[in-house]
Structures are given as C-alpha cells and as structure tokens.
Amino acid sequence: MIVRTLEKAQNSARKIQAKNWESVRLLLRSDQMGFSFHITTIYAGTSTHMHYRNHLEAVYCLQGNAVIEMVDGKQYEISPGTLYALDKHDEHVLHAQSELTLICIFDPALIGTETHDENGVYPLEADIVQD
Numbered sequence: 001m002i003v004r005t006l007e008k009a010q011n012s013a014r015k016i017q018a019k020n021w022e023s024v025r026l027l028l029r030s031d032q033m034g035f036s037f038h039i040t041t042i043y044a045g046t047s048t049h050m051h052y053r054n055h056l057e058a059v060y061c062l063q064g065n066a067v068i069e070m071v072d073g074k075q076y077e078i079s080p081g082t083l084y085a086l087d088k089h090d091e092h093v094l095h096a097q098s099e100l101t102l103i104c105i106f107d108p109a110l111i112g113t114e115t116h117d118e119n120g121v122y123p124l125e126a127d128i129v130q131d
C-alpha cells in the first residue's frame with residue numbers, strides 16, 4: 001500500500017519545474033504500478049508544445065481553461081471535468097487561458113526527472129543517463 005500527500009510531495013524531489021509548468025509526480029516507475037500519476041499546474045497565458053512519442057498520456061482537468069491545438073489545426077476546449085487522452089501519441093500545443101490544475105497519467109511510468117526536449121518529447125527511461 002502506498003500513501004502520499006500532495007502537501008509532502010510538493011516539498012520533495014517529486015516536484016519538477018519547467019518554464020511553463022510544474023508537476024508533482026505522486027507515483028513513479030519505482031512504485032511499479034505500470035503508470036505514473038502527477039498533479040500538474042500549467043501557468044496562465046502559456047503555450048506548451050508536447051509530443052509524447054514514447055508515452056501515452058491521459059489528462060483530467062480539475063481547474064482552469066485551455067485550448068488544445070492539434071497539428072491539423074483542430075482545436076479542443078478544455079475546462080474542469082474534461083478528460084483528454086493522447087491515445088495516438090498526438091502532437092499538440094496546449095494554450096492555457098488561465099492557470100490549469102491537471103491530473104496526468106503516463107504509460108510507461110516516468111522515472112521522475114523527465115522534462116520536454118526541444119521537440120516536446122520525454123525520453124524513454126532507458127535513454128536517460130543518471131549520475
């Protein structure tokens with residue numbers, strides 16, 4: 001049984017900060033659940049290019065409003081209560097109109113240190129060199 005609180009985790013190495021977002025990764029690969037589970041905050045007014053070539057991601061919006069723009073120009077409005085799943089490793093840009101609070105699930109699980117590369121990709125765990 002694993003029990004963690006957001007309050008504790010956000011003051012630990014589980015919290016990762018990037019330019020447009022921060023994310024508290026409550027479950028990681030080391031927990032051996034088969035997925036990772038994150039509470040992510042996306043800063044208001046930001047646009048983030050993402051392309052999870054190596055992962056599937058499901059996202060549930062708890063708070064805030066956003067528009068997701070796909071490469072073919074299609075747009076989806078995201079608001080509290082909306083789930084989106086990148087079931088085709090879909091390349092997209094997330095435009096946060098206000099601060100977003102999201103639940104994000106990744107398969108395969110992240111190891112914990114990943115941030116987007118220049119193409120919006122997270123490397124596979126096997127490709128990450130750690131000291």
Ligand code: 9YT
Nearest residue numbers: 021023038040059102104
């Ligand atoms: C929605 C999204 O993928 N945001 C980027 C952060 C990611 N959820 C993470 O690494 O926790």
